[in-house]
Amino acid sequence: MKKVNVVKIFIKMLPRYARVSLPMFIVLQTLSVAHGIFIGLLAPSMQLFFDRVENYAMGQRPLSAAITGLIILGFVQIGSSIIAGIVQFTRKMYYNRAEGVFSLELHEKINKLPPICFEDTKMLNHMNKAFKGKSESVQFTERIIGSITFFAVYFIIMSAYLFRVKPILIISLLLIFIPVLLTQILRTKFFTKAEDKSAPLRREFDYYENCMTGRAYFKETRLLGAFMFFRKQYKDTLSILNKIRFHAVVKSDLAQLGVQMLSLGGHIGILLLLLNALLNGHISVGAFVAIFASVDAMFHLMTRWICYNLGDVASSFGRVQHYLNFLQIPENNGMDVQVPKNMDISLRDVSFTYPNANLRAVKSISFHIKNGETVAVVGENGSGKSTLIRLITGLYVPDEGDVLYGKINTKEISGRSLFKNISAVFQKFQCYQMTLGDNICISHIDISKDDSGLDKICVQAGLDKNDSQFIDGYNTMLSREFDGVDISGGQWQRIAIARSYYRKHRIIVLDEPTAAIDPIEETRIYNQFAKISKNKTAIIVTHRLGSIKLADRILVMKQGKLVEQGTHAELLTNEGEYARLYKSQERWYKD
Numbered sequence: 001m002k003k004v005n006v007v008k009i010f011i012k013m014l015p016r017y018a019r020v021s022l023p024m025f026i027v028l029q030t031l032s033v034a035h036g037i038f039i040g041l042l043a044p045s046m047q048l049f050f051d052r053v054e055n056y057a058m059g060q061r062p063l064s065a066a067i068t069g070l071i072i073l074g075f076v077q078i079g080s081s082i083i084a085g086i087v088q089f090t091r092k093m094y095y096n097r098a099e100g101v102f103s104l105e106l107h108e109k110i111n112k113l114p115p116i117c118f119e120d121t122k123m124l125n126h127m128n129k130a131f132k133g134k135s136e137s138v139q140f141t142e143r144i145i146g147s148i149t150f151f152a153v154y155f156i157i158m159s160a161y162l163f164r165v166k167p168i169l170i171i172s173l174l175l176i177f178i179p180v181l182l183t184q185i186l187r188t189k190f191f192t193k194a195e196d197k198s199a200p201l202r203r204e205f206d207y208y209e210n211c212m213t214g215r216a217y218f219k220e221t222r223l224l225g226a227f228m229f230f231r232k233q234y235k236d237t238l239s240i241l242n243k244i245r246f247h248a249v250v251k252s253d254l255a256q257l258g259v260q261m262l263s264l265g266g267h268i269g270i271l272l273l274l275l276n277a278l279l280n281g282h283i284s285v286g287a288f289v290a291i292f293a294s295v296d297a298m299f300h301l302m303t304r305w306i307c308y309n310l311g312d313v314a315s316s317f318g319r320v321q322h323y324l325n326f327l328q329i330p331e332n333n334g335m336d337v338q339v340p341k342n343m344d345i346s347l348r349d350v351s352f353t354y355p356n357a358n359l360r361a362v363k364s365i366s367f368h369i370k371n372g373e374t375v376a377v378v379g380e381n382g383s384g385k386s387t388l389i390r391l392i393t394g395l396y397v398p399d400e401g402d403v404l405y406g407k408i409n410t411k412e413i414s415g416r417s418l419f420k421n422i423s424a425v426f427q428k429f430q431c432y433q434m435t436l437g438d439n440i441c442i443s444h445i446d447i448s449k450d451d452s453g454l455d456k457i458c459v460q461a462g463l464d465k466n467d468s469q470f471i472d473g474y475n476t477m478l479s480r481e482f483d484g485v486d487i488s489g490g491q492w493q494r495i496a497i498a499r500s501y502y503r504k505h506r507i508i509v510l511d512e513p514t515a516a517i518d519p520i521e522e523t524r525i526y527n528q529f530a531k532i533s534k535n536k537t538a539i540i541v542t543h544r545l546g547s548i549k550l551a552d553r554i555l556v557m558k559q560g561k562l563v564e565q566g567t568h569a570e571l572l573t574n575e576g577e578y579a580r581l582y583k584s585q586e587r588w589y590k591d
């Protein structure tokens with residue numbers, strides 16, 4: 001990562017932050033400046049009041065002057081409290097809004113990155129850091145702006161006031177600054193060290209807790225009697241964690257005690273300065289009372305500024321930089337073109353290696369799929385079937401060779417153009433914690449759901465929406481966590497199939513679509529599939545060789561290579577890899 005300084009990062013963040021809502025931004029910053037002015041005016045207005053009371057007591061001024069002083073002091077006090085409340089409220093609103101806007105921007109950015117990024121560990125780490133940086137970027141920007149619009153304004157007014165009362169009193173700001181700064185340095189030193197040591201342990205400890213009590217784990221944990229195992233791991237990790245925390249707290253408390261002594265010294269120093277000035281007649285009683293009463297507020301504000309504003313900026317700076325760098329990653333989206341609906345797909349000498357992998361997952365593959373053809377891809381585990389599907393659909397582009405839709409190369413066009421006519425059921429399909437209807441219709445949010453169209457699709461996918469489990473029909477929530485229902489793996493798979501049918505498509509890809517479905521229903525689903533995919537290009541990946549006789553052609557993969565292709569009958573006659581796989585499955589049923 002390129003090294004840049006806080007100022008450069010802030011300059012990049014400021015316009016992004018202000019753009020969230022310019023009018024609200026201006027109001028917030030104006031209010032923040034006003035808040036700084038009001039707080040800064042507290043000491044002078046207090047002095048004014050006490051001076052006038054003293055003058056009145058000595059008969060030098062009328063009572064009305066003291067009352068006016070009281071009104072001014074009250075106005076400044078009440079005004080500062082009201083503005084503080086409004087600033088806090090507005091800041092919170094702005095914060096939430098900015099978080100929402102930045103999150104959406106980041107989601108859109110990720111959506112534009114090539115899908116292969118999700119296979120790259122470095123990229124996934126980068127993404128992870130960008131998410132953290134995004135969350136901290138709002139606070140980072142706000143803390144710096146606050147330092148300027150509130151703290152700088154306050155300290156300038158306070159310095160000017162102290163200077164006007166007696167120049168030497170400016171030293172009191174230094175007497176406050178030094179102990180507070182020391183506290184922050186020590187706090188950061190001890191806690192950062194402890195945090196570095198404890199963060200991985202905390203993740204481990206949370207994980208064990210989840211293994212004991214989490215919904216996804218409870219079946220195995222109970223049945224295999226693994227509770228005591230996780231309990232021990234949890235206890236061991238907890239005791240190490242507690243030791244680290246204990247040492248950090250002891251060290252930090254001791255340091256804090258030392259610094260508190262220093263702060264006390266600061267307080268005494270200011271008191272002596274003030275007493276000296278008062279006794280020598282350099283300042284009035286009013287000024288003495290006002291400054292002495294403001295010392296606590298100055299300590300408090302200095303602590304807030306150094307510990308929270310400067311401290312947070314220093315600790316989040318690296319992550320914010322990551323976030324901004326992530327937004328700069330080139331998107332390489334390719335051209336938006338109109339891909340013709342009816343075209344052949346050709347693979348020419350295609351090879352592909354996953355990022356951070358040594359071996360090629362797919363090696364020098366060439367074949368041609370005619371428009372409207374149904375092709376099945378078979379092969380042993382790890383032979384490259386799913387990778388081949390990702391290359392055909394354009395999710396990934398080959399390192400070598402080309403995938404062509406007619407004459408259009410998948411390397412040159414945008415995913416948006418390419419995916420327009422493609423639908424798919426993936427091997428690891430998603431079970432969305434949403435209603436049955438939403439689970440099927442996610443591909444077209446702008447189309448109003450028409451029940452009769454949905455009914456037809458459900459029948460084709462072998463899904464019965466009148467099943468007693470779908471208590472509210474298409475509105476049934478499919479998640480226990482959201483007060484809905486749990487359904488079986490087979491039913492989820494049918495929903496995934498219905499989802500793929502619902503999307504308008506010319507090409508459909510089914511990667512192990514019926515692994516969780518019983519054989520009788522599987523045959524019915526494949527027969528339905530043959531009907532609906534008529535005149536459409538269909539690619540099916542499956543291990544169940546009995547169900548792919550319907551394919552016009554079967555491609556057989558082995559160790560990343562295409563080793564055979566032909567119809568079921570041709571391949572059986574060939575007595576090659578397909579015949580070997582088929583016969584080994586057939587034997588199970590015959591025996």
Ligand SMILES: Nc1ncnc2c1ncn2[C@@H]1O[C@H](COP(=O)(O)OP(=O)(O)OP(=O)(O)O)[C@@H](O)[C@H]1O
Binds near residue numbers: 354357380381384388
């Ligand atoms: N994300 C990945 N990163 C690195 N290597 C991968 C990744 N995904 C798959 N591979 C490797 O690529 C090869 C082909 O995997 P692929 O998933 O395409 O095989 P498959 O035939 O679909 O397997 P299965 O039948 O088990 O689903 C395997 O050696 C696998 O280990």
